[in-house]
Amino acid sequence: MSGVSLTWPWALVALLVVPVLVVAYRRGLRAQERRRAALAADGLVTAAPDRSRRRHLGPALLLAALTVVLLSLTRPVAPVAEPHREGTVVLAFDVSGSMAATDVKPSRLEAAKAAARAFVAKQPPSVRIGVVAFGGTGLVTQRPTDDRAAVLAAVARLKPSGDTSLTDGILAGLGAIVGKPVKPPVDTENGPAPGTGSGSGATQETPIGYHGGTAIVLLTDGEDTTDAGPSAAAELASSAGVRIEPIGLGTPAGTTIQVDGFTVATALDEPSLQAVAQRTGGTYRRASDAASLAAVYDAIDVQWTTRTVPHEVTSWLAALAGLLLLGGATVSVLRQGRVV
Incomplete structure (x- = not known):
């Protein structure tokens, strides 16, 4: 077998x-x-x-069994393909002022944080999790890691304030995955176009590569307070193989919040989130309360892959030797009435 190594190669002498x-x-x-x-x-x-x-035939099988037993004394190690869940998930939290609304109890942001804690607890160590906070700008508060305590601490620190830029939230999520800041796409015909439509001339100044098996969970009410929408940023994520899974927090009927003494209406904007999901191959879901939001997290697929891990295969050889021994003894008894 290719890639096989022997822990005790000197035991090969026994094959003499x-x-x-x-x-x-x-x-x-x-x-x-x-x-x-x-x-x-x-x-x-x-x-x-x-x-x-x-x-x-009988003696040959018995001799083969002995040979395999002697080979097992070397304690061979072989690469074995193991299926496992692997990938990177970035939890991108909208921390704008509207996330303090209570049409999702106890509030949109607190419900998102509670479900995020349940999601983190269920993930295997092979899944790295990052945290992004975005309002008027996007900030990576925790780079993707398998340190669950660090992820939970980053989630706990989130507080609502300010405006909302879905584009900055997506770009910050991409930056967390790529490991460096990602700038808005540039429209080669009309100049910088952060978050503007899907124009054919939209490109990224610095290639960010392809990152399959990654996802950005966009936790937001979808109310973008900027002039430009998130379609160009979503197109950039799609070209990098990053799925965006928008989760709508709130209700279409909406509610009101108090901002600096003013009463401001806020409602869930589903069309923009549905467009982002469709563009990146993700799925838009609405979470009307903490329980349904937890179910949404359960539905998010993380890529199943295989990885090659070295394993000692002595037990496999022992099992093979046992089968050969049984076969040889059976043939010998049937033909001669005795094993040897």
Whole structure:
């Protein structure tokens, strides 16, 4: 097998016993034939010995079993493909002032944080989780890591305030995945176009590569307070292989919040979030309360992949030797009435 290594290679010396046994077996056959010839001369047995190759099958299987047992003494290590869940998930929290609304109890942001804690607890160590906070700008508060305590601490620190820019939230999520800041796409015909439509000339100044098996969970009410929408940023995520899974927090009917003494209406904007999901291959879902939001997290798929891990395969060889031994003994008993 390719890539196999031996923990105790010096144990291969034990294989020298195999040719010795082969020679002994052949000598035994010749001695047996001489005895048969002598007995045949006295008329005690028939003169024709069994010349079929099948007579060697039982001993050959027993010898193969011994060979495999001796090989197992080297404690071989072989690469084994293991399926596991792997990838990066960035939890991008909208922390604008509207996330303090209570049409989702106890509030939109607190419900999102509670479900995020449940989601983090369920993920295997192979899934790295990052945290992004976005309002008028986007900020990576925790780079993707397998340190669950660090992720939970980053989630706990989130507080609502300010405006909302979905574009900055997506770009910050991409930056967390890529490991460096990601700038808004540039429209080669009309100049910088952060978050503007999907124009054919929209490009990224610095290539960010392809990042399959990654997802940005966009937790927001979808109310974008900037002039430009998030379609160009979503297109950039799609070209990088990053799915965006928008989760709508709030209700379409909406509610009101108090901002600096003013009463401001706020409602869930689903169309913009549905467009982002469609553009990146994600799925938009609405979460009307903490329980349904937890169910949304459960529905998010993280990529199943295989990785090659070195494993000692001594037990596999022992099992193979046992099968060969059983086969050899069975054949010998059926043909000769004895094992050897």
